[in-house]
Every structure is written in C-alpha cells, then in structure tokens.
Amino acid sequence: MTFCLGIRVKDGLIALADTRITSGNETTTSKKISLHSSEHGSLFLMTSGLRSIRDKAVTYFEEVLEEEGDSYNKMYKVVNAFGIQLRRVAAEDKAALSASGLSFNLFTIVGGKLDHDKEHKLYLLYPEGNWIEIGRTTPFTIIGNSGYGHPILNRTLTYESTLRFALKTGFLSFDSTRVSANDVGFPIDIVIYKKETGEIIERRYEESDMKDISAIWGNKLSDIIKEIPEDWIDNLNKVTNNGKNRPFISYDQ
Numbered sequence: 001m002t003f004c005l006g007i008r009v010k011d012g013l014i015a016l017a018d019t020r021i022t023s024g025n026e027t028t029t030s031k032k033i034s035l036h037s038s039e040h041g042s043l044f045l046m047t048s049g050l051r052s053i054r055d056k057a058v059t060y061f062e063e064v065l066e067e068e069g070d071s072y073n074k075m076y077k078v079v080n081a082f083g084i085q086l087r088r089v090a091a092e093d094k095a096a097l098s099a100s101g102l103s104f105n106l107f108t109i110v111g112g113k114l115d116h117d118k119e120h121k122l123y124l125l126y127p128e129g130n131w132i133e134i135g136r137t138t139p140f141t142i143i144g145n146s147g148y149g150h151p152i153l154n155r156t157l158t159y160e161s162t163l164r165f166a167l168k169t170g171f172l173s174f175d176s177t178r179v180s181a182n183d184v185g186f187p188i189d190i191v192i193y194k195k196e197t198g199e200i201i202e203r204r205y206e207e208s209d210m211k212d213i214s215a216i217w218g219n220k221l222s223d224i225i226k227e228i229p230e231d232w233i234d235n236l237n238k239v240t241n242n243g244k245n246r247p248f249i250s251y252d253q
Helices: 049-070 075-099 149-158 164-179 207-227 232-237
Strands: 003-008 010-016 021-024 033-038 042-047 107-112 121-125 129-135 138-146 187-195 200-205
Touching: 003 042, 003 107, 003 164, 010 042, 010 107, 010 121, 010 164, 021 207, 033 049, 033 200, 042 049, 042 075, 042 138, 042 187, 049 075, 049 207, 075 107, 075 129, 075 138, 107 138, 107 187, 138 149, 149 164, 164 187, 164 207
Parallel strands: none
Antiparallel strands: 003 010, 003 138, 010 187, 033 042, 042 107, 107 121, 121 129, 187 200
16 A cells, blocks of 8 residues: 655645555565656656556656657646556556456656746546646645545645645654554655745655654644543433433444
C-alpha cells in the first residue's frame, strides 16, 4: 500500500509520500515522488498503484516533456499530457495485467505552477486518465491508504493555513496512518513549493529524524483525551425507567 498526500494552501503546496513498497518478512522501499521541470517551471508527481505502471507512465511522460515541454505553459496541459501517457500504458498492458489477475490502478497527484498559471495548482488523476483539481474547500487529497489520515486534516486544515501548519498536520496524518497500517512507513519524502519565491524544496526524513515529534503527538493525544469531560459517562450509571435500569437490547438477533 501507499500513503501519498498533496496539500494546497494559500502560501504554496506540500507533497508527502512514504516509501514502503512491500512489508512482512522483507521490507523494501522506493521513491514515490518525482520532480519534473521545463522552461516554464517545475512540478511534482506522486503515484499509488502498480509500480510497473508507474515506471512506464513516468518514463513516457519524461520523454514527452523533453520533446514537447515548451508547449506546456499551464499545469492542466501537463496533467493532460500525463493522462495521455497513462492511457497509452493501459492500451499496452491492461489486458495482460487483467489476464494475470491484476488491476490497472494507478492514481496520481500532480502539483506545481507554470508560467501562464495564475496560481499554484494541485490535481488528482484517476487510472482512466481523467482528473479533478483540488480546490480551496477541501485543500488536500490522499491516495493509497487514506482512511487513517483524513480525520486530523478534516478537523484542522484550511486553505488559509500556513505552509508550516500544513506540513505539521501532513506529517501527523502520515504518522496516524503509519501506526495503524503495517504497509505504510518510513522513510518519507517531502516536497514544498513556496508561492513567495517559486522555489521547490525536497527532503527525506528517516524514522529517527521524526521519533520525537511522533512521541509528542502520541503523548498529547493521551493528555487531551484525559481532559475531555466525563459527566456523560457518569450518566450511564444513573437509573432510568422509573427507578429500574433499562434492559440491554441486542440488535444482532
């Protein structure tokens, strides 16, 4: 499985991806974020799905950028170009994969800003090559193992959040997933696009780099749960129904 998170806030973009490929007796890792550039700017690309599909589609995409990169001056054009290469791979490999019992299931997050874009953009592409743009109402998207990482982002992150706050919540979203799923893990790769300067920063973090933050997060969660009022729990012990406790009713019957 995979955890890839893209965040779009007013000050820029955050991309965060784990590197876990397999788990169990043998754990292998591989990079899931790639950076691409042309004369019109730079962008990042993250994928979740079969590695063979990803590698082939990205190879085709890089070749297209080398040959036709000067014509892609807006992000949606680049996203369309990757979608075309994804459909190309599907035409070549989907039938063979299906015959082997495998699904053609590559999901992709693309973010960046090119010369003719008014602002930085973030997109989610589906295996069919179609896409949606990530807007301001819900300024993030997760591909891969998404269930455990959504709650903290839904509760705290907005388009007006700072890049620093977005990065912190993004890491905590990953950390919540990591402790709940053995197919997501360190090291993690992080890419930051800063609107103010237009620069893209890339960094890898090992588990040892973030262990103190993970510990603080776990301890703070325990502390805040202890602070939540418990009077509603005390009400469970109060008698009801004219002085008699209400009978237990099972709805499984």
